Amino acid sequence: MRTTFRVLLFLLAAEVLVQGMAIAFGIAGLGKWVDDGHSATKALFDDDNADFGGKAGFAIHGINGTMLIPILVLLLLIISFFAKVAGGTRTALILLGLVVVQVVLGISSHSVPGLITLHVLNAFLIFSFAAMSAVRLGKTPADVAAPAQASAAV
Numbered sequence: 001m002r003t004t005f006r007v008l009l010f011l012l013a014a015e016v017l018v019q020g021m022a023i024a025f026g027i028a029g030l031g032k033w034v035d036d037g038h039s040a041t042k043a044l045f046d047d048d049n050a051d052f053g054g055k056a057g058f059a060i061h062g063i064n065g066t067m068l069i070p071i072l073v074l075l076l077l078i079i080s081f082f083a084k085v086a087g088g089t090r091t092a093l094i095l096l097g098l099v100v101v102q103v104v105l106g107i108s109s110h111s112v113p114g115l116i117t118l119h120v121l122n123a124f125l126i127f128s129f130a131a132m133s134a135v136r137l138g139k140t141p142a143d144v145a146a147p148a149q150a151s152a153a154v
Contacts, residue, residue, distance in 0.1 A: 002137070005083040008076045009134035012095065015069050016127040022060040029054015065106055073099045091133050098126045 033052035034040050045058065073096050080092040105119040 001079060001083040002085055005076065005079050005085055005088055006134050006137045008072060008079060009091075009130045009137065012069065012072050012076065013127050013131040013134065015064060015072060016123055016130070019061055019064055019069075019123065022057045022064065024057070026054045026057025026061060029057060066103060070099055070103065085137060091129075095126065095130060098122060098129065102126060 029052050030040060032054070033044075038044075038052070044052070045055075073092070077089070077092040077096055080088040085091075102119065102122050105115050105122060109116040109119055
């Protein structure tokens, strides 16, 4: 279970990277669409026949952010109860809170565009916290004690 917990942490961090790549792909495709002389309205996203390079990026970002990542963090929380990882449940709860904030910020930024800056900042927090937690979990007690012993010898 400890390994499963660690893998889920890495998957969560990887999903945040996928989110960034998906939205960048969508925005770049939309920019090219507009540069090519087309208009960009809400109807463009609702029209199944309209296709611009990068349109899938918006869909991937939306599905990942509102369904896949929340499911992943809920699995992380469930596994934390059985993984016997010191602070594992606390880590999972912090990540769950950050993901809830992330979804709220993402949806709210459609009405208040300035919130998107907090959405991006929170994404960095999720990525960093998940990745650092996974890396720390992979260290053995000897790896953690070695730097302390080395500094004491100096």
